[in-house]
Amino acid sequence: MANEQILGNYPKPMSFPVMVFWTGLFGGLFWGTIGWLASYLSFTEIRPTVILEPWALGDWKHEWLGTLISIILIGICSVVAAFVYYAVLKKFTGFWFGLGYGLVLFAVVFFILNPLFPGIKPFFDLNRDTIITSICIYIVYGIFIGYSINYEYQNNKVQEKEESA
Known part of the structure; x- marks a missing residue:
């Protein structure tokens, strides 16, 4: 009863799957926009529109x-x-798993799914700027997704321990 008086009628926090959804959506929109900006500034020859081709x-x-x-x-x-x-x-904690996840996603897109996207040349035909920019975008995207999900997962575990104590 005392906690209800202190906390009031605040809305319940988001469920974990909902948080994962919003993290994924925001990450894709944000880093997709960064990818467009990188192509606009000629850091990469790959535009986001390759997904439509x-x-x-x-x-x-x-x-x-x-x-x-x-x-x-x-x-x-x-x-x-x-x-x-x-x-x-x-x-898994730490940003290394997110970094690795970003590299895995890069490998999936540029090596496995490459034939689906005619706008992406074969990996070894891409220029160095495109490769470096793309790897960096995938790495920071992976770190964003990974760290956000790991942080929330660890935070939920701590809250569950506190509530059960």
Whole structure:
């Protein structure tokens, strides 16, 4: 009763899966936008619109609408990537697992899924700036997803211990 008086009628915190969803969506939208900015500034020759190339017809996909839709699709794919991290690596602490996850995602996109995306040249045909920029974006994306999920998982464990004590 005393806790209710102190806490008042504040809304309950987000459930962990909902937090994973929002982390994945925000991470995809944010880092997809950073990828677009990197391509706009010529740090990379890969634009976010490569995600539309196998499925969309017309030149609109290379204009602003295609870029916007591509970044939203990257956000949706990022939600899936966040749930994969949640299912497999949530218990591991530190940023190294997120960094490794980013490198694994880079390898999946650039080596395994590469034939799906005609806008991405084979890995060894890409210029050095594109490779370095892409690796860096995937690494910081992986660290963002990994660290956010790990932090929340560890925080929930501490709260559960405090509530059970």
